[in-house]
Amino acid sequence: MNNILRGINLYLIGMMGAGKTTVGRLLAQQLGYRFFDTDALIEQAAGGQSINEIFATAGEEAFREIESQVLAELSAYTKLAISTGGGIVLRQKNWSYLHHGLIVWLDVPVELLMTRLAEDSTRPLLKDANPQKKLEMLLEQRRKLYAQADIRVTADASLTPEQVAARVIEEIPKVIKPEVTAADN
Ligand SMILES: Nc1ncnc2c1ncn2[C@@H]1O[C@H](COP(=O)(O)OP(=O)(O)OP(=O)(O)O)[C@@H](O)[C@H]1O
Ligand SMILES: O=C(O)C1=C[C@@H](O)[C@@H](O)[C@H](O)C1
Ligand SMILES: [Mg+2]
Numbered sequence: 001m002n003n004i005l006r007g008i009n010l011y012l013i014g015m016m017g018a019g020k021t022t023v024g025r026l027l028a029q030q031l032g033y034r035f036f037d038t039d040a041l042i043e044q045a046a047g048g049q050s051i052n053e054i055f056a057t058a059g060e061e062a063f064r065e066i067e068s069q070v071l072a073e074l075s076a077y078t079k080l081a082i083s084t085g086g087g088i089v090l091r092q093k094n095w096s097y098l099h100h101g102l103i104v105w106l107d108v109p110v111e112l113l114m115t116r117l118a119e120d121s122t123r124p125l126l127k128d129a130n131p132q133k134k135l136e137m138l139l140e141q142r143r144k145l146y147a148q149a150d151i152r153v154t155a156d157a158s159l160t161p162e163q164v165a166a167r168v169i170e171e172i173p174k175v176i177k178p179e180v181t182a183a184d185n
Contacts, residue, residue: 001031004173007078009033009101013146015139016086016123017113018106019161024083026165037083041070055124068094075100086138087125089145102175104168105149110135112157150175 010027012020021037028035039051045066046054054063067085074082075097082101088094114132117123128134146152151171155164 001169001172004176005031005102008176009075009078009080009082010168011098011101011103012081012083012106013089013098013103013149014086014106015108015110015113015135015142015146016126017116017120018086018108019155019164020083020086020106022161023106023164023168024081026161027168028081030165030169031079031081033079033081034077035081035083036074038067038070038074038088039083039085041074042066042085045070051122052124060124064091067091068097071097087142089142089148095148102151102172103149104171105146105152106164107146107152107154109156110139115157 012024014020025035042063043050067088068091071088071094074080110132113135117126125138126134151168153164153167153171
């Protein structure tokens with residue numbers, strides 16, 4: 001796999017709760033890549049403030065600005081598996097960084113996202129009277145953007161994180177052409 005991927009970064013995109021952090025970590029282990037999570041790096045860059053705190057004090061636009069900076073910095077490196085925040089797709093300029101690597105959309109039905117996020121209070125955009133409706137609305141707004149990924153893996157409740165990671169790895173050779181070496185000519 002590594003001679004096919006040749007150090008190209010993997011960027012995981014998708015909705016909150018899709019499994020980007022969980023699956024990204026597994027992919028990094030399997031590929032011998034380093035793992036980074038843009039949400040965790042944003043919290044570090046904000047001096048240890050949580051995402052909730054950044055949204056509450058600085059606002060979403062300030063959060064999005066740090067997110068773009070973190071993504072730009074990561075994109076200077078190779079051999080990374082990067083889990084991004086659910087809203088990374090919203091800014092056009094982020095796409096120029098995402099396209100440095102291979103973009104993987106973890107596509108998960110909203111009902112399943114809801115069950116995973118039910119007990120989780122770390123996502124400021126879900127502090128809403130009707131979180132399921134909010135998720136549906138966000139997905140509606142973002143679906144076309146997520147669909148620009150190179151690889152889409154649809155992950156229903158029957159798939160473990162390991163199985164989702166395996167599906168991603170299966171898809172990689174289909175979208176990357178093997179390097180043509182002098183010996184092949
Ligand atoms: N395939 C899976 N099967 C069961 N549970 C899963 C699976 N993938 C992720 N989870 C669980 O769902 C929750 C959300 O996963 P995770 O934090 O990886 O999502 P995320 O896409 O990184 O979300 P965010 O965009 O908010 O950072 C976690 O509790 C995780 O353990
Ligand atoms: O979907 C979103 O816009 C977000 C997802 C999370 O990963 C965090 O980046 C933040 O909570 C915003
Ligand atoms: Mg995450």
